[in-house]
Amino acid sequence: MTTNAKTAPVIENGREVFIPLNKLKKHPKNARKTPHSEASIEGKAASIAAKGILQNLVVEPETNAEGEPTGFYLVSIGEGRRLAQLLRVKRKEIKKTEPIRCVIDTANDAAEISLDENVNRENLHPADEFEKFRELSEDRGWGAEEIAARFGVTAQVVKQRLRLGAVSPKLIQIYRDGGLTMDQLQAFAITDDHARQEQVFGNLSYNREPWIIRRDLTASNVAASDRRAVFVGPEAYAEAGGNIIRDLFTEDRGGFYEDAVLLDRLALDKLERIAAQVQEAEGWKWVLAHVDWPHAHGMRRTYPHPVELSEADAAAYDAAQEELKRLSAAWENADVDLPTEVDQRLAELEAEIERIDGKRHAYEAEEIARGGVFVVLNHDGTARIERGFIRPEDEAPEPEEPAADEDVGTAIGGVCVNADGEVMDDGDYDEDGNDASALETEDEEAEEDGKPLSDSLIRDLTAHRTLALRLTLGEQPDMALIAVTHTLAAQTFYRGVDANVLEIRPISASLGGHADGIEDTAAAKALADRHAGWATDMPRDVADLWGFIAGLDNASVMALFAHCASLTVNAVKLPWEVHKRRAHRTADKLATAVALDMTAHWTPTVRAYLGRVTKAHILAAVREALGDEAAERIADKKKQEMAEAAEQLLAGTGWLPPVLRTDRPAWLADERQEAHAAETEDRAEVHIDDHFSVAAE
Structure with missing residues (x-):
């Protein structure tokens, strides 16, 4: 028999009863006005599903304006548990009449007991929570997923x-006692080596920044971003018995x-x-x-040469x-994604084209041997x-x-000897060690017996030709x-040849x-890839080099010229080369002319710079990049700690x-000035504000 709500008997105070979930409401006097978080309700729902409701809800009967019971109950304590059960109803884990x-409290x-419930409650210390989770894992064999589901x-x-x-x-006890913060404890957790x-x-000093703790704990380890770790991969490293922190x-x-x-x-x-x-x-000798x-000093480098494809490959x-x-x-x-078979076929075709392209250049068998x-x-x-x-x-x-067919005198240490090594008679000799008196009659002898032109005449004629070439070449820049x-x-890509008519000697310092x-x-x-690209295109014989270069378009000639010229750059400063100060100033001008940006090629690390300079230099660098406050924060550190900090x-600055550093090139400064002048009036004020805000930072 169903009891009418208006005639329901009065339930005595303090009595424990079971009330259908759909008959429970939030008490309007509940002290908590801020809604429970979704995470909190999720956690309570999981806990109730695993363990049931461990603590009774406290309720009082709802009455209408006339003081008559409505059949519903208002939850004074336990609103979070009620919401968790409603979530379980929504998930169809329980019925709404669960x-x-x-406990009835009239x-x-x-309002008072709701406030008291939340005020006079102390949460479990985090350290106790961590240890209990660990005990659940060790004693009951529960994994992270199972524990997560239960809580x-x-x-x-x-x-x-x-x-x-x-x-x-x-360290856990030190954390309990307030000697470590949560962030510091988390830093120690990077390793399980007690x-x-x-x-x-x-070994920590007064500075216990979490990053310092992590750094010290991993000082002998290798970051996963290291090229060795990337190359080996985590799977192979783990299979070999390695541990990744x-x-x-x-x-x-x-x-x-x-x-x-390892x-x-x-x-x-x-x-x-x-x-x-x-x-x-490929069959290389080694x-x-x-x-x-490894420094390959003393070794000559060869590159593959163009070859014709076979008819089948073509x-x-x-x-x-x-x-x-x-x-x-x-x-x-x-508009749709490519079918798997089409995508696979495209990849196969691209691989085939790349494979055949690779056959267009090859090393000589003698070079491989x-x-x-x-x-x-x-x-x-x-x-x-x-x-x-x-x-x-x-x-x-x-x-x-x-x-040599004839005895030709050679000057050695001021003495002229012939081809047999015999000392020739004293007399006048030319710069090549030839007997000057004999040369005087060469022209006449050549005319009489049909001999080729004399060396002296050829030298005379080619001197005039050299002069004319100089004059003419200077009029034709291309x-x-x-x-x-x-x-x-010719000197960059070929060995042991002298095919140069211009007396220019490129030197490339290692x-x-x-x-x-x-x-x-x-x-x-x-740079090595760029060099290899050009070397691969060079003709086998240096005699064909002129035709190769002359046949290039102007942009390609300029690119080859720029590459060869670039290899001769030497801006290294050595303490004993004080005579090269002008050369170093020229290097600065070259860097400005090409708008060199060293931030793309170098960063201030401990190994590259900070560990090799004084503390004053380190502080000056930080002060210049980030201001006095940043420098002051590390000013009291020891040298190694300061460098690492x-x-x-400085990373990313x-x-x-x-x-x-490179001085700003004039053309770039002009472009920026033009861009600044072109700014509209309504944006100018924003830029000024940005400027001052950055300066203030």
């Missing part, structure tokens, strides 16, 4: 709490590889496997693998190009294969010079550019001995030491 265990003021939090949150619970108990954690804590509280970008020695070995092993594949496939670029290339063009045109304007290959680790974590190095002992013997480019290219690791940088790789602060 009985809820409640004696106390609802209504994400698996990531559980993983973080488990990691914090695994910090050294000594001894290491305690050692780093003991992950930071669950910051963006760790892949973590830290704990065993640097990582080096794995990287070298992989490079050696690639080297073996190259040697087996192939060497190195993590860092036909296959044309067919692949035609099919690729047809498929691309057919699907160019399609004498030469070798370096397989090194590139700056971006890829394998860098550099072919065509010839050791001095593997060079082909130079052809012997033909013996041809002068070809002549200079030919002279530079930079490897001046800056450690410079050959492994992105800039060095880009400065590296963090574009700061450069004065020796690397």
Whole structure:
């Protein structure tokens, strides 16, 4: 029999009853006016689903204006649990009539007990929470996903709490006592090595910034962004028994590889496997693998030469190009994603075209038989294969010079000897060591017996020709550019030849001995690739070089000229070369002329700069880039700590030491002035405000 709400019996105070969920309402006197967060309700719903409602709701009967009961109950304490159960109804986990265990309270003021419930409550200390989560994991074997489901939090949150619970108990207690902040404790959680954690804590100075703690804990580790880690990969490293330290509280970008020695070995092993594949496939005399670029001093470098494709390859290339063009045109304007088979076929055609293109250049068999290959680790974590190095002992013997038909005197140390090494009679000799008295009668003898023109006459005539060439070439700038480019290219790309009519001698100083690791940088790789591109296009015989250059369009001639000229740049400052001050000033002018931006090629790291200068220089750099306040924050640090802190602060600022700075070129300054003058009046005020706000910062 259903009891009418208006005649329902009065329920005595303090009695425990089960009330249908749909008969419960939020009490209007509830102290909490700010709604519960979704995360809080999610957590309560998960907890109730796993463990039931552990604490009764406190309610009082609702009455109407006449004081008669309505059949509903107002929740004074436990509104969050009511909302959690409603969420479970929405998810169809329970019915809306689910009985809820409640305690009737008609004696106390609802507003007061609701406030008391929230005021006189102390949350569990985070350290206790971390340890209890760890105990659930260890004692009951629950994983992060299961624990997360039972407490209504994400698996990531559980993983973080488990990691914090695994910090050294000594540090956990220090955290409880207020000796560490949460951020600092999270920094220690980057590793589970308690001894290491305690050692780093003991070595900390008054400065306990979280990044310093993380830095000290990972000092002997390798960041996942390191080229070795990128090359090896996390899977191969883990399979070899390596451990990757992950930071669950910051963006760790892949973590830290704990065993640097293992990582080096794995990287070298992989490079050696690639080297073996190259040697087996191509047949080079030797192939060497190195993590860092080895200085190939004393070795000559050869490059592949253009070759004609076979008829079969040429036909296959044309067919692949035609099919690729047809498929691309057919699907160019399609509004849908490419079908899998079409996308795969396009990839196959592109790979085939690339494969055949690779056959257009090849090394000579003799070069492969004498030469070798370096397989090194590139700056971006890829394998860098550099072919065509010839050791001095593997060079082909130079052809012997033909013996002279006649005795020609040679001046050695002021004494003239003939071809047999006999000292000639004293007398007058020309600059080539020839008997001047004999030369006087050469012209007459040549006329009598039909001999070729004498050396003295040829020298005379070619001197006049040289003079005329100088005059004429100076009137033809385009041809002068070809002549200079030919002279530079002949000496840059060919060995042991003297095909130069212009007496220009390009010298390219090696930079490897001046800056450690410079050959492994992105800039060095880009320069090497540019050089290899030109070397591959060069004709086999230097005799054909003039025709090759003359046949290039003007832009290509200029590009080749610029490349050859660039290799001769030497702006390295050496302390004993005080006589090169004017050359260094010219280098500054060249940098300005080409608008050199060193921020694209260099950053102020501890290794590159900050660890090699005084504390005064470090502070000056930070002060200049970020202001006095930033410099003051690190002023009391020790040298190494200061350098490391400065590296963090200067990252992304574009700061450069004065020796690397480039004066703004006049043309760029003019362009900026014109752009500034073109600004409209309504935007000018905004720019001025921005200027002052930046200055204030």
